[in-house]
Amino acid sequence: WQVSLLERHAAVAQEASGNPQGVLYLKLSAHGTALSQLIVSGFGYTRRLLESLQRGSDWDDCGVLQLAFNAKEAERHGQLAAAFPEDLLQWLEQPEAQARAGVGVAHGGLYYPEGGWVHPPALCQAQAMHANIELLSHHEALELRKVADQWQAFDDERLLASAPVVILAGAAEIKRFAQSAELPLKRIRGQITRLPETADSRALATVVCAEGYVAPARLGEHTLGASFDFNSDDLTPTTAEHQGNLAMLEEISSDLLSRLNISEQPLENLEGRAAYRCTSPDYLPIVGPLADLQTFNQTYAALSKDARQVPDLACPWLDGLYVNSGHGSRGLITAPLSGELLAAWLDNEPLPLPRSVAEACHPNRFALRKLIRGK
The missing domain is CATH 3.30.9.10 (D-Amino Acid Oxidase, subunit A, domain 2)
Structure with missing residues (x-):
């Protein structure tokens, strides 16, 4: 994977991850x-990552x-x-x-x-320094468009980057995009x-x-x-x-x-x-692939009448669009492993967490609950 990391600031870890x-x-x-x-699981994963950093300062x-x-x-x-x-x-x-x-x-x-x-900037910087990651600072994406099989990130009419896969990992700011605007994320x-x-x-x-x-x-x-x-x-x-x-x-x-x-x-x-x-409302992070909300509601409308039904219909995914957000005050423990979970989905590898935990963090859970409650 070749990664373009769009960062609106001059460097990574300038928001909540910038705390000392x-x-x-x-x-x-x-x-x-x-x-x-x-x-x-996330605690063990993060602890192993930290072993490569400088104890005492990082x-x-x-x-x-x-x-x-x-x-x-x-x-x-x-x-x-x-x-x-x-x-x-x-x-x-x-x-x-x-x-x-x-x-x-x-x-x-x-x-x-x-x-x-942990000094969060040190962990973020270490993760971003991978040879296959290009950090594009001062790049603030305001809109996502899908053109053929490519997602394109724009700042007004300026094309910032294009790729078949996009991961939205900008905390509550991901609500600015039409595709993820309905996710129930709250800033505190x-x-x-x-x-x-x-x-x-x-x-x-x-x-x-x-x-x-x-x-x-x-x-x-x-x-x-x-x-x-x-x-x-x-x-x-x-x-x-x-x-x-x-x-x-x-x-x-x-x-x-x-x-x-x-x-x-x-x-x-x-x-x-x-x-x-x-x-998020249930304090679990929101991690996984995104579906088209309007088509999702139409496809599974039967659930609003009978939640026991399991419609045998394909989910209307927004192919190549993923989310990693909603980590609250636990991001040091849950965000790195959530990245590993996304990597497993993308590469069709075994998940690093029980399937039930991955499902509990899935972005579709809110749309599904809303349908079942008939709201």
Whole structure:
């Protein structure tokens, strides 16, 4: 495969993937859901990719501690610890959790020994540096047209690239294209706060999460975050959200908050970064081939009357058009393996995930549910 990677910015990883640190955080279910299966598989896949990067500046497997901040969360953590092997996760009582964290924490929690943090731009850049990939920066596709067996990407009337296969991997921005406009993707603004390391904060030994997360320092700076704002379209960092992040840090570790000497600097001097996550209604990513929605609804209209019917009719695919989006705050874990899933479809290879998980992530699932509900 020869790949033309259309990037609207000057370089890759300028949006949410541009944050200095992202966490390999496994939010799992004890019931073997499709999302849980995807997360466990994706975690292993990403961890193998990271081995080729520079530990300490590009990533670190320092472990992740997920605190149980109330009785209900502690019960859920106990169920997870019983459902998964100890080399993936283990329950720690408060004294052991505090010893692992290296700073004071008020609760016990789940510890993921192979988790840690990643510098997302390093991972994106490493993936884009393949010999068969041509990075075309400052190329913003606004429209897709199908001409014969070729998909053509246009910026107004300027032809940017042409190929038989297109993969839309631009988070919620893929809704700008007519072919993918109906996918139920939602943007959620998130702001991180960057905190200078102090001699005392160096004691933080693992990523620690509760409602938010804080990571051990990378190049002299801790990353703290991230806020959730469903309504804002402004990516200018705000003092109010820095304040919210610091409140999350106090819940995680008031000891670490005092070690960082935050009270000695004005809030308006804090530095941060805001970007958009992109999520789907069922929190699973949207990965796979796209169908023509109008023809799909006509072809399978019988399902709106009787969902038990299985019409023996070919799906009206938009041949060569695929999607990889909707990864929410889990993209470090789910996006690379989702790319592998697309590659398997394209090359007619065995899928790297159970078929049931691939189907759960399929773009057609929303159109199908809508038909069955008769909406």
